[in-house]
Structure formats: structure tokens, C-alpha cells
Amino acid sequence: MLSTPIPRIEAAHIAALTAEILELKRKRNAVILAHNYQIAEIQDLADFVGDSLGLSQQAAKTPADVIVFCGVHFMAETAAILCPSKRVLLPDLDAGCSLADSIRVEQLRSWKAEYPGAVVVSYVNTTAEVKAESDYCCTSGNALKIVQSIPEDQEILFLPDQFLGSWVQKMTGRKNMHIWMGECHVHAAIPPLRIDEKMKEFPNAELLIHPECGCLTPYLDRVIRQNGSCSLKVASTEGMIQRAANSSVSEFVVATEIGILHRLKKENPQKTFHPIDNEMSCKYMKMITVEKLHRALKEDIYPITVAGDIARKAKTAIDRMISIF
Numbered sequence: 001m002l003s004t005p006i007p008r009i010e011a012a013h014i015a016a017l018t019a020e021i022l023e024l025k026r027k028r029n030a031v032i033l034a035h036n037y038q039i040a041e042i043q044d045l046a047d048f049v050g051d052s053l054g055l056s057q058q059a060a061k062t063p064a065d066v067i068v069f070c071g072v073h074f075m076a077e078t079a080a081i082l083c084p085s086k087r088v089l090l091p092d093l094d095a096g097c098s099l100a101d102s103i104r105v106e107q108l109r110s111w112k113a114e115y116p117g118a119v120v121v122s123y124v125n126t127t128a129e130v131k132a133e134s135d136y137c138c139t140s141g142n143a144l145k146i147v148q149s150i151p152e153d154q155e156i157l158f159l160p161d162q163f164l165g166s167w168v169q170k171m172t173g174r175k176n177m178h179i180w181m182g183e184c185h186v187h188a189a190i191p192p193l194r195i196d197e198k199m200k201e202f203p204n205a206e207l208l209i210h211p212e213c214g215c216l217t218p219y220l221d222r223v224i225r226q227n228g229s230c231s232l233k234v235a236s237t238e239g240m241i242q243r244a245a246n247s248s249v250s251e252f253v254v255a256t257e258i259g260i261l262h263r264l265k266k267e268n269p270q271k272t273f274h275p276i277d278n279e280m281s282c283k284y285m286k287m288i289t290v291e292k293l294h295r296a297l298k299e300d301i302y303p304i305t306v307a308g309d310i311a312r313k314a315k316t317a318i319d320r321m322i323s324i325f
């Protein structure tokens with residue numbers, strides 16, 4: 001079973017909407033991009049499902065005229081910056097991100113003034129204005145490589161996710177990296193003890209953990225002290241999908257937003273996946289529904305655009321992000 005069964009009337013309604021969506025998509029030469037945390041019905045309808053990096057790469061190269069972004073606002077904004085000549089639609093304007101909200105552009109400007117000459121590395125979960133004040137963007141899929149590509153003696157301001165920042169710092173051994181204390185409300189909420197409970201419950205499972213998780217830092221410290229005596233993979237959502245497919249292990253504990261379980265189960269029906277916590281759901285990602293996707297294509301809403309100067313500056317940082325992976 002991939003997801004909760006849908007009542008018959010609702011299933012018929014969704015099937016009718018799906019048929020119309022496919023027709024509208026064809027007529028408008030549109031592509032549907034969906035993040036790995038989207039609801040199952042949206043993932044199944046999308047032309048491409050992936051992580052932030054993969055979705056940006058797809059947006060940059062699509063020949064479509066219209067991109068319907070089934071994700072959150074900063075993702076649609078990134079697509080709009082990469083494809084200024086295309087129509088980018090976000091089906092619900094309220095689909096925001098608590099992590100992107102954890103730093104405003106004025107705060108970044110003040111921080112930069114404290115460290116003149118520092119290189120600014122911003123996670124893609126930021127507003128276009130913050131990206132425009134950044135030298136590099138990164139995603140969880142390439143944050144390590146981006147930081148490693150910066151000369152060792154160069155001071156870095158890393159923002160806004162403290163847990164991703166702390167993991168990158170640990171893995172690179174970088175001392176001259178200052179980290180903003182932002183967090184995602186979904187990933188920060190998991191206490192380290194939850195991992196112990198789950199791993200005790202499923203002792204043969206491998207742990208797949210997203211670097212935005214607040215429980216990662218203390219857990220990783222313990223694993224390092226015990227000389228890596230646990231099966232653990234820190235990865236972006238797409239990294240988790242690849243790991244599940246390629247690993248010889250058949251059981252996994254998954255520490256990230258629960259939407260990813262749909263793809264994990266669908267693509268690996270012979271394997272078992274346990275969410276670290278069923279409550280790990282992002283209310284913003286779940287705002288996108290089949291009805292809203294249908295309305296977006298039909299009524300051409302909500303177009304996402306970024307002002308010329310901000311888009312131009314942000315694009316330099318985003319281009320660096322999509323070229324290093």
C-alpha cells in the first residue's frame with residue numbers, strides 16, 4: 001500500500017481533474033515539477049519529482065513554456081530566476097517555508113557588515129533578495145562540495161540552517177565558517193532520543209537522515225565516538241532515494257518529511273521504510289492539492305516573478321549552485 005486509500009467519489013473526482021490537467025498541460029506546453037515532499041497524487045501527476053537541486057536543474061533546461069511548481073515559494077522563485085522568459089506558476093501563494101523565513105535581507109546585510117570580505121553561502125531555502133546578497137547558493141545535495149570549492153583561508157558566512165551548517169562544518173573541518181541560527185520547524189522538532197527509540201525498534205535498519213534535522217548533530221557526534229558502529233546515511237531527499245535503491249539493506253528508518261515515503265515505497269516495493277515520526281509533515285508542502293494544480297493551469301495562477309536587478313544578482317549565486325554537484 002503506497003498511501004491511504006481514497007474514497008471512491010473522491011477518486012473519481014481526482015481522476016476527472018487529472019484528465020483535465022493532462023489536457024491543459026498539453027495545450028499550454030507546460031511541465032509539472034514536484035518536490036519529494038508533495039502529496040502522493042501530485043507526485044504521480046508530475047513530469048519530474050526530485051530534490052531542490054534536481055528541480056532547479058530541470059527548470060533550467062526545460063523546453064516547456066509554462067512551469068507549474070508543486071513545491072514552496074522559494075523553489076518557484078528559483079525557477080523564475082533561472083527561466084525569466086517562462087511563465088512560472090505556484091498553485092498556492094501561501095506555500096512558504098519556515099526556514100526561508102528565518103533570515104531577512106536586512107539581517108544578512110548587517111551580518112555581512114560584521115564580516116567584510118567573507119564569502120556568503122546561502123541554502124536555496126531563502127528569498128530571492130537574500131540570494132541576491134549571496135555569493136553562492138547550495139542545496140542539501142551539494143552544500144559540502146560548494147564549501148569545499150571555496151579556498152580554505154576564506155572566511156564563510158553560511159545561512160540560514162544551523163544544522164546543515166554544523167554538519168558541513170564537521171565534515172569539512174572548516175574553522176572559519178560562521179553559521180546563522182535558523183531552522184526548519186519540521187526538521188528541528190525531532191529530538192535525538194527519537195532516533196535511539198526507532199533504531200532500537202528496528203535494529204537491522206539503516207538510518208537515512210536529512211542534514212536539516214536538529215537531532216543530527218548530537219547523533220553524529222556519538223556515531224563518530226563509537227567509530228561509526230551504525231548504518232547511517234546523511235543525504236538530501238534525492239540522495240535518500242538513490243541510497244534506498246542502491247543499498248543492499250532492505251529496511252530503513254527515514255528522518256525527514258513524510259512525503260518522501262511515497263516515492264521510497266513506490267520505487268522499492270520489496271523494501272521496508274519506517275518514518276522516524278509520522279507527525280513530520282510540512283504544512284506548506286501539503287498546501288498543494290490536485291484541485292489547486294488544476295486551477296493553476298486553468299486560470300493561470302499564481303505567476304511568480306522576480307524583479308530584474310534582484311533576479312540578475314541572485315542568478316549568479318544560483319548558477320554556481322547548479323554547476324557544482
Ligand code: 13P
Binds near residue numbers: 139140141235237238
Ligand atoms: P532537499 O533539497 O533535500 O529535497 O530538501 C529541500 C527542503 O528542505 C525542502 O524542505
Ligand code: SF4
Binds near residue numbers: 072097099187257
Ligand atoms: Fe521549508 Fe521545512 Fe517545509 Fe522544507 S520542510 S519547505 S525546509 S518548512
